[in-house]
Amino acid sequence: MQYDRLTTGLAVVLGGLTVVLTVVGLVESPAVLVLAATFGVATYFVYYHASGRMADRVYRRVEQQARVDGGRQRRTGAGPRKEWEPPRDGASARQAGGGARARQTGGSRRQRGQRRKRRERRTRAPSASNEISATEAYSRLGLDPGADQSSVKAAYRQKVKEVHPDTDSGDEQSFKRVKEAYERLND
Numbered sequence: 256m257q258y259d260r261l262t263t264g265l266a267v268v269l270g271g272l273t274v275v276l277t278v279v280g281l282v283e284s285p286a287v288l289v290l291a292a293t294f295g296v297a298t299y300f301v302y303y304h305a306s307g308r309m310a311d312r313v314y315r316r317v318e319q320q321a322r323v324d325g326g327r328q329r330r331t332g333a334g335p336r337k338e339w340e341p342p343r344d345g346a347s348a349r350q351a352g353g354g355a356r357a358r359q360t361g362g363s364r365r366q367r368g369q370r371r372k373r374r375e376r377r378t379r380a381p382s383a384s385n386e387i388s389a390t391e392a393y394s395r396l397g398l399d400p401g402a403d404q405s406s407v408k409a410a411y412r413q414k415v416k417e418v419h420p421d422t423d424s425g426d427e428q429s430f431k432r433v434k435e436a437y438e439r440l441n442d
Contacts, residue, residue: 273298392437396436398410
């Protein structure tokens with residue numbers, strides 16, 4: 256589903272209702288103008304979201320909170336991960352006025368395209384041909400085939416501690432592989 260198109264369509268519909276209600280309010284009853292004003296405010300916020308400015312503003316606030324505090328190397332907030340980017344592709348961000356931000360944080364057009372493809376792969380449902388075998392899952396967790404569920408769970412927890420991306424020695428791909436193995440053995 257294209258959320259950009261859906262949100263933009265919703266903004267257009269709300270805008271149309273605002274115009275119609277404003278005309279009706281001016282011709283028939285001024286009380287309808289209150290309803291038109293409500294739809295106008297809703298139109299503004301939906302358009303603000305669809306343009307990508309809302310995500311950009313939220314991102315900037317989170318970045319400000321995460322900046323290093325006065326040379327003491329203490330973080331003032333949680334902050335985003337370095338590879339996080341606003342949920343817009345480069346073209347939409349430029350149309351919304353966020354082109355400088357996309358170029359500043361996103362790298363080259365080719366890199367942004369590669370990141371978008373990776374994101375699409377992550378969101379796709381796995382097909383039966385992509386699933387790993389039970390033997391492969393056991394070996395990823397460092398277990399012998401046929402181990403019981405408590406051993407699988409203990410091995411999973413240990414491996415996750417070792418390869419979690421938030422640790423110094425962590426790796427996102429290894430973490431995903433361990434998680435995939437655990438999910439395979441739990442099915």
